[in-house]
Amino acid sequence: VGRLWTSSVDAGCMDGHRIRIVGSKASLEWWDSKPNELRYEVQGQPIQTLIRSMPYLDESCNAYERLGALHQEGLSESWSNIYLKFAIAIDAKMRGDQETLDNLVYPDINAGLEGVRWIENCVRSADQGAVWVDFESKKETLLV
Secondary structure: OOOOOOOOOOOOOOOOOEEEEEOOOEEEEEEOOOOOEEEEEEOOOOOEEEEOOOOOOOHHHHOOOOOOOOOOOOHHHHHHHHHHHHHHHHHHHHHOOHHHHHHOOOOOHHHHHHHHHHHHHHHHHHHOOOOOOOOOOOOOOOOO
């Protein structure tokens, strides 16, 4: 007979909430402070840390993976910044504040291209043994 205990209460914990599933042969544990990792503990074996999007995971684990492994540190903050601009624009539109609308700056395709060019130069630097490489921003305008 299996038993289940669950609670959404974590009194006194300001960060580091966790989900732990304990079974008769193995246990899983996930911490929100380490969202890319899953602890896998099999009875009598060393604890394993599984990392998201890795090829050693079952294909069903990676079937809907969109971010890839690691380095998502700023992703939620980036989306938050974009959504904040949308919220400011909606509020300004509802109040009839044209000046705010005219002065909002949104990232566009050119900002995305510059980001890709920067990453390409980081890779070029790494491929050449982590040397300095020349990188000059190209302010091109693309019509979409």
